[in-house]
Amino acid sequence: MDWNNALLDSGIWLAKAYVVTIATATALVWLLSRRTNWGRQFSALAAGYFSPRRDWRPLATLALILFLTLCAVRLDVLFSDWNNTMYTSLQELDQAGFWMAMLLFAVLATVHILRSLLDYYVQQAFTIRWREWLNEKLLSQWLDKQSYYRSQYLDTVIDNPDQRIQQDITVFVQMTLSLSMGVVNALVSTVAFTIILWNLSGPLSVFGAEIPRGMVFLVFLYVLVATIFAVRIGRPLIMLNFLNERFNADYRYALVRLREYSESIAFYAGEKVEGALLRSRFAQVIGNAWAIVYRSLKFLGFNFSITQAAVVFPLIIQAQRFFSKQISLGDLMQTAQAFGRLQDNLSFFRNAYDDFATYRATLNRLSGFTRAIREAQALPEPELRSDGGRLALEGLTVKTPNGRLLLDKLKMEIEPGKPLLIRGPSGSGKTTLLRAIAGLWPYCDGVVVRPERDVLFLAQKPYLPLGSLREALHYPQTVPQESAAGGADAPAVAVLKLVQLGHLADKLDETADWARILSLGEQQRLAFGRLLLARPLAAFLDEATSAMDEGLEDAMYRLVRERLPDTILVSVGHRGTLLAHHARQLVLKGNNTGAWEVTAAV
Numbered sequence: 001m002d003w004n005n006a007l008l009d010s011g012i013w014l015a016k017a018y019v020v021t022i023a024t025a026t027a028l029v030w031l032l033s034r035r036t037n038w039g040r041q042f043s044a045l046a047a048g049y050f051s052p053r054r055d056w057r058p059l060a061t062l063a064l065i066l067f068l069t070l071c072a073v074r075l076d077v078l079f080s081d082w083n084n085t086m087y088t089s090l091q092e093l094d095q096a097g098f099w100m101a102m103l104l105f106a107v108l109a110t111v112h113i114l115r116s117l118l119d120y121y122v123q124q125a126f127t128i129r130w131r132e133w134l135n136e137k138l139l140s141q142w143l144d145k146q147s148y149y150r151s152q153y154l155d156t157v158i159d160n161p162d163q164r165i166q167q168d169i170t171v172f173v174q175m176t177l178s179l180s181m182g183v184v185n186a187l188v189s190t191v192a193f194t195i196i197l198w199n200l201s202g203p204l205s206v207f208g209a210e211i212p213r214g215m216v217f218l219v220f221l222y223v224l225v226a227t228i229f230a231v232r233i234g235r236p237l238i239m240l241n242f243l244n245e246r247f248n249a250d251y252r253y254a255l256v257r258l259r260e261y262s263e264s265i266a267f268y269a270g271e272k273v274e275g276a277l278l279r280s281r282f283a284q285v286i287g288n289a290w291a292i293v294y295r296s297l298k299f300l301g302f303n304f305s306i307t308q309a310a311v312v313f314p315l316i317i318q319a320q321r322f323f324s325k326q327i328s329l330g331d332l333m334q335t336a337q338a339f340g341r342l343q344d345n346l347s348f349f350r351n352a353y354d355d356f357a358t359y360r361a362t363l364n365r366l367s368g369f370t371r372a373i374r375e376a377q378a379l380p381e382p383e384l385r386s387d388g389g390r391l392a393l394e395g396l397t398v399k400t401p402n403g404r405l406l407l408d409k410l411k412m413e414i415e416p417g418k419p420l421l422i423r424g425p426s427g428s429g430k431t432t433l434l435r436a437i438a439g440l441w442p443y444c445d446g447v448v449v450r451p452e453r454d455v456l457f458l459a460q461k462p463y464l465p466l467g468s469l470r471e472a473l474h475y476p477q478t479v480p481q482e483s484a485a486g487g488a489d490a491p492a493v494a495v496l497k498l499v500q501l502g503h504l505a506d507k508l509d510e511t512a513d514w515a516r517i518l519s520l521g522e523q524q525r526l527a528f529g530r531l532l533l534a535r536p537l538a539a540f541l542d543e544a545t546s547a548m549d550e551g552l553e554d555a556m557y558r559l560v561r562e563r564l565p566d567t568i569l570v571s572v573g574h575r576g577t578l579l580a581h582h583a584r585q586l587v588l589k590g591n592n593t594g595a596w597e598v599t600a601a602v
């Protein structure tokens with residue numbers, strides 16, 4: 001090795017390797033994204049991020065990471081040459097050469113440390129930015145056009161969307177980078193160290209036959225045989241690791257349900273049944289954990305043996321040439337090291353096999369997720385028209401998913417000051433009609449004329465978001481600034497008092513799991529408070545007073561009619577007492593013919 005020209009040589013080496021790698025990688029990505037299914041899935045997920053028209057930085061960062069990866073390989077080669085230089089100086093008792101080697105090491109080590117740190121930083125920054133972008137993209141698609149809700153009406157409902165958003169995006173981004181750079185590193189290193197070994201190795205005689213450059217062929221053969229055995233021994237681990245994820249998820253899910261339904265389970269004193277279920281699920285986790293341990297013992301045992309044998313194997317092969325003075329100590333040591341590096345790099349593909357299976361599973365989950373979002377957004381919906389504050393249904397037909405007719409060509413107009421009560425037997429389609437008016441129900445036809453915004457739907461069990469009581473009261477609006485600052489408490493407190501929740505006034509800013517603390521009747525009154533604060537153009541109340549006594553129900557309806565005289569009001573309910581607060585009633589017959597009737601509310 002001529003260290004005087006090392007810098008120039010390395011520059012030329014890097015330039016060549018960079019051009020070849022970029023050309024090969026581009027061709028490979030192009031080919032894979034056209035020819036393989038997973039390649040297509042990858043390009044559908046990644047193309048947007050790497051489009052230079054959107055932003056040139058991701059591609060530039062990737063190019064930098066590639067360059068740093070090649071620098072790592074070049075440094076490896078230089079360290080290998082350095083090893084040779086150092087051992088040769090020792091063998092020749094060349095003191096000056098030895099100290100020169102020490103100085104050289106300081107330079108190489110400094111470059112190595114700086115490169116590693118820079119590489120770590122750039123890779124992390126790249127991963128974080130890509131993750132941010134992909135998360136934002138999928139999250140907004142998931143929230144857009146209520147896909148998170150409407151996707152439940154698809155023929156194949158997707159499982160665990162939360163896992164896909166939270167976990168799979170991270171795994172996808174990290175593994176894309178680690179696998180692709182791993183492949184580049186392993187391939188370029190393989191070429192580089194094959195060349196080194198090629199130059200160092202002499203003919204090898206096997207059963208009398210001379211194999212020129214035998215060492216090079218030996219290492220490939222060594223790794224090939226090791227790989228065949230390792231795959232055989234290690235393959236069951238892929239399935240065992242997959243089961244490990246699943247059993248743990250099942251166990252966690254059972255624990256979450258225990259928390260979610262704690263009250264019902266406690267009332268039933270169902271600990272025995274729950275305990276048996278939890279223990280059986282945990283037993284699965286443990287059974288699988290032991291299976292992993294025993295399989296890993298075999299796999300690791302084999303791998304350790306292969307790695308240990310690789311330490312002395314090249315020494316044994318080259319010893320003869322060293323003792324007959326055909327090669328120097330430095331050459332011998334470099335051979336051993338190059339053999340080890342080649343062995344490592346070729347083994348990358350064996351080890352990456354498992355990672356690649358995980359990667360493909362992640363790609364499948366993410367692609368399934370984006371496909372479900374597209375399909376959910378393409379589901380039919382009634383035509384929503386806006387005509388000022390008007391609310392009217394024009395020939396609205398509503399069916400169940402399996403085609404049963406709930407409402408046939410409903411036609412009516414609802415005006416402010418003339419509230420409508422929807423009645424009918426259980427299962428006749430009252431809630432579904434509200435879903436159709438909200439634009440959520442895919443199985444309907446006709447026109448819904450309604451204000452575009454300022455419409456509030458109150459369900460029987462009001463939704464209380466995570467956060468403070470004040471946030472729950474303002475939902476789905478955000479808390480107004482002045483109110484959040486604590487200045488103008490008046491509206492929130494006054495509204496709480498109006499809906500007979502004055503005792504909660506001093507807890508407005510307390511963050512708690514309010515859906516658990518408040519009784520259903522209190523939650524329903526809180527929803528009425530929401531209505532009074534939001535002052536919508538139209539309000540739909542689906543059994544919104546079912547948990548209140550008749551006195552409270554009467555008070556709440558009076559309040560709404562008094563305070564919101566201009567709001568169009570539509571209620572769903574069974575109780576006769578509701579009739580007093582409505583001008584008309586729509587009765588669904590519930591006999592599968594879609595028959596309906598509008599009469600005065602008496």
Ligand SMILES: Nc1ncnc2c1ncn2[C@@H]1O[C@H](COP(=O)(O)OP(=O)(O)OP(=O)(O)O)[C@@H](O)[C@H]1O
Nearest residue numbers: 400401402406424425426427428429430431432433
């Ligand atoms: N996602 C769904 N998949 C299949 N069928 C559904 C779905 N949602 C509702 N249905 C069916 O549509 C019909 C109407 O349901 P809906 O909830 O509108 O009735 P409802 O009149 O509000 O009943 P209740 O008075 O009991 O609340 C029911 O037969 C129900 O089983």
